[in-house]
Amino acid sequence: MAGISLAVKLTVLPAGITSLVDRVGVIIWVISLTIVAAKIASGIIKSYSDTLKTTTPITSLTTNVVNIIVFIIGFLILMNLLGISITPIITALGIGGLAVALALQDTLSNLFAGIHTIMSKQVKVGDYVQMDSGQEGYVIDIGWRTTRIKTLPNNTVIIPNVKLSQAIVTNYYVPSKELAVLVQVGVHYNSDLEKVEKIT
Template structure:
């Protein structure tokens, strides 16, 4: 049965006109099978998943794959006929060009679909993520267009060497003219990939400025200081600077408040009063628990630090303000002295001083 089928197929495909038609018909059947596989099998599989990304990707590749199989039929038939010369060159390259255009359009649609998820990238990476996504979309469009164009030109045997040489010269000229812009651009990419900071984080720069990141663009980063002054720094500088991110890895911020008490104070009582007053202080987190650490013996006081966590670096100032007021009030109520630097001066009468000399 198998041998007879092979013989029948060979005779059919050897026919001048029935052979190519049989090949085209066979590819149409295969295309229909692929179509049903996408609709009946793969679609059921992707519906079992909890996310919708695979459903959308299946729709993107469904018809390009089916059309690709359909177009392989005429291409195969032309090779079987083997007309030779210019007719075969034009016919085969025309079909190949249509296949290339189909996949170029599919690639464009895929990039457009990814960029529609701008809010997702903005939520995860801030404004830089959204801006970078738009930039990468344009870069991807250019790459797809240039790649498809080069493939089409090579199919039609058009010499692209002069075009590549011209493109190289233009690229060098653009790179020299926009080297600062390119430095900022690649600095923005490095910040994006490293996720050094994002919008809303509080950072401290090498120069000492501290503020909230309000915008991270492709060219520069802007921070707002506590004086409501906007500082704009090029990304090339930010990428090569030491940056302290007070909001990472957790948004809470550790507050260190130095306190001094007199040498005659009851240190156990001091510790108990401080831990009691910080419990319900504004902006102070209950976990990790506040603690007291005695640091050293000062000239006029025993020096200690009140260590606690505030919910966000922006509340460092208000939390410090509230704690200082509470400490001053409670120490006055509990009779705990906050000493200040002082010096004892002993005065001797002149005669007594002469006797001592």
Template structure:
């Protein structure tokens, strides 16, 4: 009864106090932790009642010890849920902030680390209550951890690298990256041991995190999602270069996906063996649309060149064939003159 009254008072006064703040964090924490507060009050009442009842001493010790363990579990569970709500609130308010201290990818690892820390602290509190030697236990755990670490050093290296990737954030889930080996794909997941990348061929690359930490890569989503397209094309010698450049830029603007700002630009790059080599540059809003946009631009260039009489020459090579007898005669004349 007292616990129910306390919870009712907490809901009433707590919500009244929370309404004066500018954020909903306190409301969320209050809603998340109220059931645990109710359990805490009930268990505390039972614990105090048993300690005050005229029962057998051994029964009191066993019962109060068990209830103390339950109390510690409830308290640390309450702390965990309050911290988890704080973490969720922080991420929700900064999900579009690239410079946020903690990204959404780190929520699972942060929750696990918090859970392990609270479990370890709760265990130490309980053991200390029952007069166990904490120092000996910590020493034994340290030696065991050292042995496990030596046996699983590669796995630990991958896990540390995974934690580093989550903190440094060279890429995020959904970003398109290009590896040093030339593979291109979208980041599908970042785990403690490995990172999964879905290639453009719909294959899944699973790469150990330590390898990713020690390699160069290109993140096409940074600093923003825009991507630059390039089309190389050759026109016949004798073509009006300025006219071709203007036509290329105008043709690119006919494609809806090509951005107007920055505007497309065409350049006369080199003199080729059989053509004047031109390059057209343009931007698209999303890197995922780049291949399709290049296809549209190429198709439209062929059409506009045909309409304007601009020739795209084939590579040609001229071979002069001379009779073998003539070559022998020239060689004999050269030898006689020497």
């Protein structure tokens, strides 16, 4: 791309074409750098989580939020480099955002429910949970709209984040993975009760 830009500058071309090529070059560079930055940011967060073995594993929701933030920053930088004022854009986004929020009320509810689930650490990827509706299994992902649970028969249950946040959930991995199971044992009437007490 740098070679094309240099060739255009060394070639006698109308000012309009030169300006257009420069703008296209800026757009390509910013988009490329933004994509690379998004991948690097996601990689750093995943590496940081794996290295420290944090209690909040990386989910698709976390990765998507990071990518959206990076792309928004890249878009604003691009507008600034092209000489386009971002103030009207931000104002339009604020007004349009209200309309979008009303139209996507259910989706946004699931999004914020998913964020709350991740931040509260009450349910994490890898936990074995059971809902009051009967579904149980391992949490394999918390997305921007749904949470996926893998059941023991190797099926996947997809639950809206709002439903998960409102449900009564038993997390068998909290506070620890150790599980106590109460087992009733029958004792014969002629058994030595003192010996039974010592054994139990």
